[in-house]
Amino acid sequence: xxxxxxxxxxxxxxxxxxxxxxxxxxxxxxxxxxxxxxxxxxxxxxxxxxxxxxxxxxxxxxxxxxxxxxxxxxxxxxxxxxxxxxxxxxxxxxxxxxxxxxxxxxxxxxxxxxxxxxxxxxxxxxxxxxxxxxxxxxxxxxxxxxxxxxxxxxxxxxxxxxxxxxxxxxxxxxxxxxxxxxxxxxxxxxxxxxxxxxxxxxxxxxxxxxxxxxxxxxxxxxxxxxxxxxxxxxxxxxxxxxxxxxxxxxxxxxxxxxxxxxxxxxxxxxxxxxxxxxxxxxxxxxxxxxxxxxxxxxxxxxx
Amino acid sequence: xxxxxxxxxxxxxxxxxxxxxxxxxxxxxxxxxxxxxxxxxxxxxxxxxxxxxxxxxxxxxxxxxxxxxxxxxxxxxxxxxxxxxxxxxxxxxxxxxxxxxxxxxxxxxxxxxxxxxxxxxxxxxxxxxxxxxxxxxxxxxxxxxxxxxxxxxxxxxxxx
Numbered sequence: 001x002x003x004x005x006x007x008x009x010x011x012x013x014x015x016x017x018x019x020x021x022x023x024x025x026x027x028x029x030x031x032x033x034x035x036x037x038x039x040x041x042x043x044x045x046x047x048x049x050x051x052x053x054x055x056x057x058x059x060x061x062x063x064x065x066x067x068x069x070x071x072x073x074x075x076x077x078x079x080x081x082x083x084x085x086x087x088x089x090x091x092x093x094x095x096x097x098x099x100x101x102x103x104x105x106x107x108x109x110x111x112x113x114x115x116x117x118x119x120x121x122x123x124x125x126x127x128x129x130x131x132x133x134x135x136x137x138x139x140x141x142x143x144x145x146x147x148x149x150x151x152x153x154x155x156x157x158x159x160x161x162x163x164x165x166x167x168x169x170x171x172x173x174x175x176x177x178x179x180x181x182x183x184x185x186x187x188x189x190x191x192x193x194x195x196x197x198x199x200x201x202x203x204x205x206x207x208x209x210x211x212x213x214x215x216x217x218x219x220x221x222x223x224x225x226x227x228x229x230x231x232x233x234x235x236x237x238x239x240x241x242x243x244x245x246x247x248x249x250x251x252x253x254x255x256x257x258x259x260x261x262x263x264x265x266x267x268x269x270x271x272x273x274x275x276x277x278x279x280x281x282x283x284x285x286x287x288x289x290x291x292x293x294x295x296x297x298x299x300x301x302x303x
Numbered sequence: 304x305x306x307x308x309x310x311x312x313x314x315x316x317x318x319x320x321x322x323x324x325x326x327x328x329x330x331x332x333x334x335x336x337x338x339x340x341x342x343x344x345x346x347x348x349x350x351x352x353x354x355x356x357x358x359x360x361x362x363x364x365x366x367x368x369x370x371x372x373x374x375x376x377x378x379x380x381x382x383x384x385x386x387x388x389x390x391x392x393x394x395x396x397x398x399x400x401x402x403x404x405x406x407x408x409x410x411x412x413x414x415x416x417x418x419x420x421x422x423x424x425x426x427x428x429x430x431x432x433x434x435x436x437x438x439x440x441x442x443x444x445x446x447x448x449x450x451x452x453x454x455x456x457x458x459x460x461x462x463x
Contacts, residue, residue, distance in 0.1 A: 104438075107438070110412075110439045165319060165322075166321045166322060166323050183310070183311075196311065252323075287320075287321035288320055288321040289312075289334075290312045290314065290320065290321075294312065297310070
């Protein structure tokens with residue numbers, strides 16, 4: 001029911017009626033009922049108030065429903081007449097309903113001087129509430145942003161596309177928990193997904209790929225494989241494929257630290273997408289020095 | 304790994320550290336390093352190429368900082384900030400009524416890459432304009448000329 005003035009041409013209103021005379025007729029009001037109204041100047045127009053706001057929009061526009069004024073109704077600043085029917089738009093041209101702004105005008109100068117407050121917050125300086133993406137059944141809200149584009153604010157995510165860099169594969173994996181966040185321990189405690197946090201992901205998609213690609217067991221450690229797992233290792237392969245697989249096996253070894261993780265079925269990964277912006281929790285499996293670094297951090301924190 | 308002093312793992316984003324070939328050559332210990340030439344005739348310091356520091360604001364080892372716009376020179380006033388310095392630029396301002404000049408100066412904060420070691424107050428420094436790096440820093444140090452000790456203090460007026 002919302003119509004933006006740039007997408008739907010608004011019906012042009014007549015210039016504001018002098019207070020004393022009867023104003024817009026019933027038909028005009030009905031036609032305008034439910035639409036965003038904008039005065040001829042395009043900016044804020046004060047009209048006599050006769051309706052009630054049905055909703056506030058983010059940038060301060062109001063959708064008004066019109067009501068016939070019952071008899072004489074005194075409104076401040078206007079003389080009333082018996083059968084006055086009016087519509088009022090209260091439109092702040094650029095107001096933000098949220099309090100978050102990204103301007104630097106509130107900050108002190110480089111010299112330390114306090115900057116004078118000389119203008120209101122502008123829409124282009126707006127900031128929005130943070131997503132604080134948690135782990136759970138997928139819940140994503142889309143936000144219309146500047147220029148008409150969309151951002152996908154993930155509020156809850158449970159899986160993401162994770163890459164195993166050295167093996168050059170990517171698989172969709174379940175995210176289990178947040179293990180480490182270099183900026184804030186609170187975000188670890190509350191399992192909040194952000195870019196750059198270290199998470200534990202479910203390793204089975206990767207193990208299945210590995211065993212099918214290399215026909216080598218991954219993360220077995222002397223345990224007898226279950227019947228289900230045998231598929232990847234011993235699936236029927238054509239001659240050509242078998243030859244390729246054997247070629248790959250030569251001189252190949254998985255890093256010990258990674259292998260240990262596959263035993264537990266959970267692998268450490270780092271989130272490299274921005275869940276609050278793109279709606280996705282994608283990342284890469286930690287390997288090598290980076291894995292060492294973060295394992296140490298997690299261990300020392302756990303103590 | 305002296306450069307891993309932060310809570311997050313420091314690395315050059317363009318360099319993938321975990322290729323399988325790298326694992327074979329791990330005995331060498333050295334990671335591949337990315338560095339670039341900033342242009343405009345400035346030589347990239349040896350330390351930037353051979354060193355192990357990670358600085359996302361260094362013009363030589365970060366792909367995100369480009370030097371464009373003004374190139375200015377100044378004298379280092381203070382190096383107390385973490386990886387940035389304050390430079391003092393002196394100039395003469397002409398007063399037409401008296402047909403004379405007066406001394407004026409402006410301070411400037413510039414980012415100092417770890418490639419430049421041993422920069423002290425009094426050194427002459429060339430800085431190049433880059434995109435805003437922080438609230439007040441828009442310049443990056445490109446070249447350092449050490450102070451010639453002649454007995455004169457750093458605050459003494461020297462025109463460039």
